[in-house]
Structures are given as C-alpha cells and as structure tokens.
Amino acid sequence: MNEELYANLAIFVLSLLVGFEVMSKIPATLQTPMMSGANAIHGVVVVGAFVIAAEADNMYFYILAFLAAFFAAVNVAGGYTVTDRMLGMFDRPTGGSKKDDKSGGEK
C-alpha cells in the first residue's frame, strides 16, 4: 500500500469516527435542518468539479466538467441557502407569527 493511499484511508476512517461522535441525540425539530445542513456540506464536491475542469481537454471532458460544476453548485448554493432559511425560523419568538415566511432566507 502506498503512502498516499494510507494517508487518505486514515483520514477517511478518522473522519467517519468524528461524524459518528459529533452527532448525538438531535431534537426532532432540528432533524430536517440537520439533514439539510449535512446535505450542504457534501456540496464540497464542487471542489472536485474545479479539479476536473482544470484537467479537461476535449469536448467530452468539457461537458462532464460542466455537468459536475452545475450539479455541485446547485447542491452547495441551494443547500446552504435552504438550511439558513429553515434555521431562520428558530430566531423568532416561539409560537410567533409566520408573517414573513417568504423572506426567511435573508442573511
């Protein structure tokens, strides 16, 4: 086994353990935002889209790079925006009005 693979494997296993540890009992109201927040984090795949776009050198690869960039950008931009909007609900006083439901996404 080469050194690079071993280092990557070690990082992978330890990150899995961190993932298991960091997630304790989540209150039911936070489960959907948490799912959405985790969904946004795997939007980091957008970094991979940059990497392959830099390597693309013909039409077939340009199309794949475009697809990867588009998919990943939807994931990461949409993911963080919708999570932020959901969590904006918790800022308001409990049992409060839902009057500005539609503008909940502002930062």
Add this chain to the structure above:
Amino acid sequence: MSLLETCASLIYLISAVCYVIGVHMMRSPKTAKNGNLLSGLGMIMAVVMILIEIIADGKISFPGWIALAAGLILGIGYGVIKARKVPMTDVPQLVSLFNAVGGGAAATIGIFDYTRLAAGSGLALAFSIPVFLDVVIGGTTFSGSLIATGKLSGHVPGKPIIFPGSKLLNGLVVIAIIVAAVMMIGFPTNIWYIVLGLVASLIFGLLMTLPIGGADMPVVVSLLNAFTGLAVSFAGFVINNQILIIAGALVGAAGTILTLQMAEAMNRSVANIIAGGFGGGDEAS
C-alpha cells in the same frame, strides 16, 4: 511541498474544522444558525482556495474555464432561487433534489477520471476501487433521490410501487453491478464497464426507492444523504483531494446516525423501511 500547497493544505484543514464545529453547533436550536454559517464559511474558504490553486497551476484551458464558469453560475442561480422561493412545506423534496445532484456530481467526477485514465495502461487498485464505489453509490443516490423528490412532491405516486418481476430485476441489477465491479477493477482498460456500472446503479436507485411509501420518505432522503456523503468521499480518493474525503466521510457517518434517529422518532426501523421496500411486505401508514 511548495508554499502554495502548504497554504492550501492548511486552508482545507481549517475548512474541515469549520464543518465539524458547524455540525456540532447545529445540534441545538440556539447555535444552529451560526453553525450553518460557520460551515458555509468553511465552504467558501475551500472554494476560494481551489480557485487560487487552479489559477496558479495554469493548466486549465479556456473552454475549461467556460465549462466551469457556466456550470457554477447556472447551478448557483438555480439552487439559490429554488431555495429562496420554495414554500416551507416543500423543503424536504428540495433537500432531496439537492442531494440527488450532489450524488450526480460525485459520479460525474468518477466517470471523468476513469475515462481519462483508463485509456492508458492498467490502473492501480487504489484508484479503481474508489472510482467504482464513487460511481455506483453516486448513481444510486442520484436516481433514488430523484424518485424520493417525486414522491414527496406528488409527481410520483406516494404509495409503494411494486410490479411483478421486480425481485428478478433486482437480482439482475445486483449481478450487473458485481460484473461491472469485477471488470472495472480487474480490466480497467475498457470504459464500457463503467457505463454498465452507472446504468445498473441508476436502476438500482429506482428499484430501491419506488417500493417505499411516501410517509417513510424523509428517512430515505436522510439515508441517501449519507450515501452521497460516502460517494463524495470516494470521489476525494479518486482525485486525491483530502477535503472531499473528510467532508464526505463526516456527512456519511453523521447522516447515518441522523437517519437512525429520524426512523426512531417515527417508530420505524431503517432495516424495516428498506427491507419492507425490497420485500414488499410492509405497508406505509
């Protein structure tokens, strides 16, 4: 290691820390919003760093820039507009849609690198195994999450869809995935086996999600979310990028725990939901 590489490694490490602390803060309603912002900050740092890296590297061609920029602009525009406009009640299907495209991106990266490198000499197992896992898991979550989106939004009937011969088809698809695995890993010069793997995993995603009732969908979306994390992690192995490995594994593990808790909150078990889908024995409320 050059200065730039050192900086990049450190920045990626900091962004990984942001994700972990961000998830940690999201466990309580008081800190949840800041947790998400912190994780978003980590994301921005990682994206700026990779941008600097490819500019400094200078290998990217002009059409490469166009493809990247067009994809990013359209993707960000679509994602943000959708995320802002969607009514709060429709959020779960939107998350599922975002999850689908994340899996699609991971699978696309695997296909890109495999078709690029398979034309040359044989590939190392350290490359061919992660690329297989990346494409198959990514493909499964892509189609599975799209069906989940459809079920939650009512475009696909919410009741369990079971058709005659589905068990036989399941078996065939699993065999196809195994054949693709053996051929991709054993004989990595023929690119058609990755196509077989991709198509089989797309069908597998459909077969996995269609028989599950609409009421169980949130749990399934969370499970597919964890799968996408793993696919992204394997994409990190493929392109040898640690931030993808860390963030993907983090979501894979945290998402799995979250899935178990969501199932528990609904008085269901994950095994029951999935097996109920494949076995067809279990009715959804």
